[in-house]
Amino acid sequence: MGSLGMIIGTWLAGFLTLAILSFLYKDNPFYKLAEHLYVGVSAGYWLIYVAFFDVEPMLVTPFMEETGVEKWILIVPAALGVIMLSRWFPKTAWLSRWPIAFTVGVGAGLGITANLQGYVVPQVQATLLPMTGFNLVSLNNLILVVGVVTTILYFYFSKAHKGVLGVTAKIGIVFIMVSFGASFGYTLMARISLLIGRLYFLLSDLLRVID
Amino acid sequence: MDKGARRSFWEVMDDMDRRIIFLILLVVVTLPLIISVGGEIPPTAPVISAHESVEALEAGDYLMVSIDFDATSAPELMPMLRSVLRQAFAKDVKVIMLGHIAIGLPLGHTALEQVAAEYDAEYGVDYVNLGYRPGYIAVMIAMGREIEDIFGTDYQGTPIRDMEVTRDIHSYADIDLLFGFEHGAVIDYWVRYAQARFNQKMTFGTTAVMAPDAYPYLQSGQIEGLIGGLKGAAEYETLIGQPGLGTRGMPAQQWGHLLVIGFIVLGNLGYYFTKGKRKRSGETA
Numbered sequence: 001m002g003s004l005g006m007i008i009g010t011w012l013a014g015f016l017t018l019a020i021l022s023f024l025y026k027d028n029p030f031y032k033l034a035e036h037l038y039v040g041v042s043a044g045y046w047l048i049y050v051a052f053f054d055v056e057p058m059l060v061t062p063f064m065e066e067t068g069v070e071k072w073i074l075i076v077p078a079a080l081g082v083i084m085l086s087r088w089f090p091k092t093a094w095l096s097r098w099p100i101a102f103t104v105g106v107g108a109g110l111g112i113t114a115n116l117q118g119y120v121v122p123q124v125q126a127t128l129l130p131m132t133g134f135n136l137v138s139l140n141n142l143i144l145v146v147g148v149v150t151t152i153l154y155f156y157f158s159k160a161h162k163g164v165l166g167v168t169a170k171i172g173i174v175f176i177m178v179s180f181g182a183s184f185g186y187t188l189m190a191r192i193s194l195l196i197g198r199l200y201f202l203l204s205d206l207l208r209v210i211d
Numbered sequence: 212m213d214k215g216a217r218r219s220f221w222e223v224m225d226d227m228d229r230r231i232i233f234l235i236l237l238v239v240v241t242l243p244l245i246i247s248v249g250g251e252i253p254p255t256a257p258v259i260s261a262h263e264s265v266e267a268l269e270a271g272d273y274l275m276v277s278i279d280f281d282a283t284s285a286p287e288l289m290p291m292l293r294s295v296l297r298q299a300f301a302k303d304v305k306v307i308m309l310g311h312i313a314i315g316l317p318l319g320h321t322a323l324e325q326v327a328a329e330y331d332a333e334y335g336v337d338y339v340n341l342g343y344r345p346g347y348i349a350v351m352i353a354m355g356r357e358i359e360d361i362f363g364t365d366y367q368g369t370p371i372r373d374m375e376v377t378r379d380i381h382s383y384a385d386i387d388l389l390f391g392f393e394h395g396a397v398i399d400y401w402v403r404y405a406q407a408r409f410n411q412k413m414t415f416g417t418t419a420v421m422a423p424d425a426y427p428y429l430q431s432g433q434i435e436g437l438i439g440g441l442k443g444a445a446e447y448e449t450l451i452g453q454p455g456l457g458t459r460g461m462p463a464q465q466w467g468h469l470l471v472i473g474f475i476v477l478g479n480l481g482y483y484f485t486k487g488k489r490k491r492s493g494e495t496a
Contacts, residue, residue, distance in 0.1 A: 042314060045313070046314065049314075049343060053343045053344060053345070053366075057363060057364060107348070110352070110404075114400075114403035114404055114407065114408075115403065117407045117408065118403030118404070118407030122432075122433055123427060126430055126431030179423070183420075186419040186422050186423055186440065187419065187420050188468065189440050189442065189464065189468070190287060190418050190419035192240065192464055192467040193287045193419060193440055193441035194283075194286050195236075195240055196240060196244065196286060196441065196460040196464060197287070197460075199237075199241055199244055200244060200286075200456060200459070203241070203244060203245065209245060
């Protein structure tokens with residue numbers, strides 16, 4: 001039975017893969033079917049996951065088992081969650097601003113310290129590099145420092161990009177373009193990798209042409 | 212441009228039907244998968260560092276594996292996940308899996324079960340899957356205090372204190388290395404909350420798209436190592452001596468890249484050589 005389930009699952013996955021890839025030729029009902037199926041299954045999956053991995057263990061079970069303040073404090077997040085649903089009704093939609101305000105406030109508070117502590121300070125530290133002697137390490141460090149400084153200067157818009165600022169901004173844009181090129185190259189690699197993954201599945205699991 | 216008139220080679224290159232490009236790409240990527248098995252891929256420094264971070268673990272140490280991807284990135288991240296798990300189980304390292312992308316966690320669990328079976332590892336003793344909890348920032352911060360507060364049970368509902376593998380695990384202080392598999396911004400949160408606040412040692416495997424964003428963390432020393440995309444996965448397979456889909460896919464990847472480079476060059480030359488004709492016929496670029 002398990003084996004039959006695997007066979008059916010593999011053929012279904014193969015059909016859905018081809019249905020999605022058929023969009024490359026043009027839009028068609030098979031693509032639409034696969035797309036809608038994906039959206040529906042994903043939504044259902046999320047619902048089950050949130051119910052069993054969040055609401056049940058984090059809210060329902062503790063509410064049944066805890067006593068005292070720890071039990072009743074759970075009403076606050078539960079109420080905020082329910083209030084969020086008020087967006088469905090125009091007359092009460094304003095209520096949803098409370099949980100949104102709570103989320104934004106907590107997010108901003110955590111984000112400011114985290115960005116300073118975990119991003120800005122370590123990245124600035126990583127830019128303060130030694131340049132001692134004529135060697136490849138010093139050259140590498142020099143390129144990195146020049147790249148950081150000129151790129152930041154490119155985004156300085158309070159003064160016209162003329163003279164020294166104009167030259168540094170032009171150097172900065174060269175670094176930005178190199179960065180875009182690297183990102184594009186990596187993106188291309190990622191997309192071809194995804195194609196390889198699907199083709200490998202079709203050739204190996206479905207058609208058994210390769211091991 | 213008169214579509215009925217016979218077009219020159221450069222006009223065809225300048226205005227090729229994209230479906231022809233897709234078809235050629237399909238052939239160029241498929242053939243190497245069928246006729247070539249792929250050779251060893253020389254590892255690069257970031258991948259060697261990633262490998263060394265796991266290699267430094269000793270038997271009984273704890274490796275936390277975070278599944279932060281779903282099916283859309285599985286072809287890139289599953290090969291590297293399998294390699295890291297193989298390396299960990301071969302060293303008798305305890306594996307604790309969790310995830311911040313609910314829809315992708317079953318993929319991680321499948322790989323965990325497959326690799327654990329290869330090494331006769333026992334669930335609850337050698338490895339565990341804690342599952343998913345929403346709100347990754349809250350989860351990451353809470354785990355710095357007490358893991359049980361946020362993951363009281365594993366994905367099946369078994370209390371973590373009832374399992375040997377998690378009985379004495381309380382916070383990041385008990386985790387020797389965190390290895391995240393990332394297809395999105397969760398890597399930023401791991402670094403900014405778990406690394407910066409709690410000094411958690413961490414290494415990442417990312418999709419190729421995410422790799423450029425992750426390199427600054429490697430350069431600054433905030434992360435131990437980095438595996439980027441399918442090529443990174445192939446390099447890691449070389450390092451552990453067990454070729455997989457990463458290695459198998461490299462010839463196809465290489466030919467796919469050469470084709471795209473060829474089309475970029477031909478397309479630009481086509482645009483350049485037909486510029487005069489477009490001007491004469493009054494077409495805009």
